[in-house]
Amino acid sequence: MTAEPITGIVTPIRLDYTYTPGTSPSQFLRGMKEGRILGRRCPSCAKVYVPPRGGCPMCGVEFAEEVRVADTGTLVTFAVVNVNFANRVIDLPYVSGEVRFDGSDTTSMVLVQGIPVDQVRMGMRVKAHWLPRDEWDFTFANIDYVEPLDEPDADYESYKEFV
Amino acid sequence: MRDVAVVSFAQSATRRDQTRNEVEILLPVLREAMAPTGLTTHDIGFTCSGSSDYLAGQAFAFVSALDAVGPWPPIQESHVEMDGAWALYEAWVRLQHGDIDTALVYAFGKSSPGDVARVLSLQLDPYVTGPLWPDAISLAALQARAFLEAGHDEKDLARVVARSRRNAVGNPHAQLSGDIDEATLLDEPLYADPLRMHDCPPISDGAAVVVLAAGDKARELCERPAWIRGIDHRIDVQALGSRDLSQSASTRLAGEKAGVGGRADLAELHAPFSHQELIVAEALGLDETATSINPSGGALASNPVMVAGLVRIGEAARRLSAGEGERAVAHATSGPALQQNLVCVLEATS
Numbered sequence: 001m002t003a004e005p006i007t008g009i010v011t012p013i014r015l016d017y018t019y020t021p022g023t024s025p026s027q028f029l030r031g032m033k034e035g036r037i038l039g040r041r042c043p044s045c046a047k048v049y050v051p052p053r054g055g056c057p058m059c060g061v062e063f064a065e066e067v068r069v070a071d072t073g074t075l076v077t078f079a080v081v082n083v084n085f086a087n088r089v090i091d092l093p094y095v096s097g098e099v100r101f102d103g104s105d106t107t108s109m110v111l112v113q114g115i116p117v118d119q120v121r122m123g124m125r126v127k128a129h130w131l132p133r134d135e136w137d138f139t140f141a142n143i144d145y146v147e148p149l150d151e152p153d154a155d156y157e158s159y160k161e162f163v
Numbered sequence: 164m165r166d167v168a169v170v171s172f173a174q175s176a177t178r179r180d181q182t183r184n185e186v187e188i189l190l191p192v193l194r195e196a197m198a199p200t201g202l203t204t205h206d207i208g209f210t211c212s213g214s215s216d217y218l219a220g221q222a223f224a225f226v227s228a229l230d231a232v233g234p235w236p237p238i239q240e241s242h243v244e245m246d247g248a249w250a251l252y253e254a255w256v257r258l259q260h261g262d263i264d265t266a267l268v269y270a271f272g273k274s275s276p277g278d279v280a281r282v283l284s285l286q287l288d289p290y291v292t293g294p295l296w297p298d299a300i301s302l303a304a305l306q307a308r309a310f311l312e313a314g315h316d317e318k319d320l321a322r323v324v325a326r327s328r329r330n331a332v333g334n335p336h337a338q339l340s341g342d343i344d345e346a347t348l349l350d351e352p353l354y355a356d357p358l359r360m361h362d363c364p365p366i367s368d369g370a371a372v373v374v375l376a377a378g379d380k381a382r383e384l385c386e387r388p389a390w391i392r393g394i395d396h397r398i399d400v401q402a403l404g405s406r407d408l409s410q411s412a413s414t415r416l417a418g419e420k421a422g423v424g425g426r427a428d429l430a431e432l433h434a435p436f437s438h439q440e441l442i443v444a445e446a447l448g449l450d451e452t453a454t455s456i457n458p459s460g461g462a463l464a465s466n467p468v469m470v471a472g473l474v475r476i477g478e479a480a481r482r483l484s485a486g487e488g489e490r491a492v493a494h495a496t497s498g499p500a501l502q503q504n505l506v507c508v509l510e511a512t513s
């Protein structure tokens with residue numbers, strides 16, 4: 001007699017953590033709570049990282065000064081999304097973009113709203129739309145989305161290294 | 164075999180660090196280890212790290228830890244999900260290829276964010292033992308019981324702890340140190356019978372960095388390099404019931420292959436639990452009257468998981484380079500109840 005194959009067993013696993021983001025990320029999260037985007041500058045190459053983690057990954061040195069960056073920026077690249085993620089329900093299609101906030105040398109992924117999908121373009125100038133102040137928490141999600149600024153598009157040369 | 168030596172070593176203070184992340188802990192240690200060599204990231208031929216993402220509960224922590232090295236333009240790099248001692252082994256093998264002369268080895272670990280005794284249970288087989296969730300301290304206690312039943316006394320455990328605390332007084336990186344006599348230790352209540360709290364390691368967050376160099380490059384970078392004369396690692400069977408827990412066959416074999424020969428001026432043994440130091444010393448044929456055992460205080464004084472094994476090699480090398488001896492044995496362990504063991508023999512002469 002042949003035994004039935006065992007095709008699977010269930011062994012529940014649960015681990016709890018009290019996570020520490022670290023000095024620089026904590027500073028960034030505190031800034032978000034106050035409606036400010038805070039980065040850190042590398043003392044070696046002068047790049048400003050948003051959010052900063054531990055040190056400059058290009059130079060391998062600890063960050064120096066804290067830098068407040070603007071909540072206006074340039075859309076350097078984007079994707080038109082036609083399928084919703086399970087945990088995020090937004091009217092389709094929508095645009096997910098990478099924005100270089102003015103004063104930062106990194107880009108952040110944000111939702112682009114306030115413009116028909118087929119009119120979104122690289123180099124478009126945008127501004128953060130914040131949630132109502134009483135909803136601000138220690139999270140980048142305080143920026144609900146970015147929307148177009150009434151400004152000429154940025155020159156490709158000014159953002160090509162972020163594409 | 165190509166002669167390879169430890170030419171620099173640095174470690175962080177070990178404590179529960181609820182301020183800094185791994186990169187922030189690692190950065191100053193990397194700078195301290197690199198400084199005496201005069202090398203930069205791009206002078207290094209190969210970089211290898213050891214860590215486990217399960218400790219702090221952050222996926223791909225080992226990728227973001229690379230930020231600390233400044234790996235741009237891209238470098239030759241590798242990682243082991245193990246104690247940094249095994250990263251050092253990989254770097255040593257890589258140096259044997261002969262085309263590069265230097266290697267950077269680092270390890271980091273934050274045990275404090277999670278319940279490390281439970282996290283380590285995930286090393287067990289996932290079908291039979293794992294689902295029972297025996298934590299690391301309970302497993303060590305089972306081993307300690309087997310060790311005592313094999314003809315040892317709990318006074319032996321207290322003697323190990325008292326020496327560790329005493330030796331750690333001179334170690335600025337240690338978490339636990341002090342002058343405590345054995346009788347006082349034995350008056351403490353049992354924690355996981357037969358272990359008392361002091362037979363178990365503290366919860367430590369930390370990082371360590373070793374720079375390796377081959378041949379003439381080592382002599383150029385360091386006045387008194389600590390040469391790796393033998394290095395080997397072995398593993399016991401996974402099922403805890405299939406081996407004699409009161410002994411360590413894999414340590415014995417690794418020690419033979421690494422050429423320990425029972426001779427050393429000092430030994431740094433990675434024994435997070437007091438009875439494990441006695442098991443490892445016995446397996447390596449080391450005698451406390453001839454060899455200074457864990458002059459740093461060992462893992463009972465500070466135990467940054469994934470780092471403490473590399474620290475044993477670094478401490479042994481540092482002491483040889485400082486002239487504290489001519490021959491040292493360093494040991495690292497991984498897995499439950501001394502399952503896997505690495506032995507490294509180091510020598511330095513003027």
Ligand SMILES: [Zn+2]
Binds near residue numbers: 058
């Ligand atoms: Zn930089």
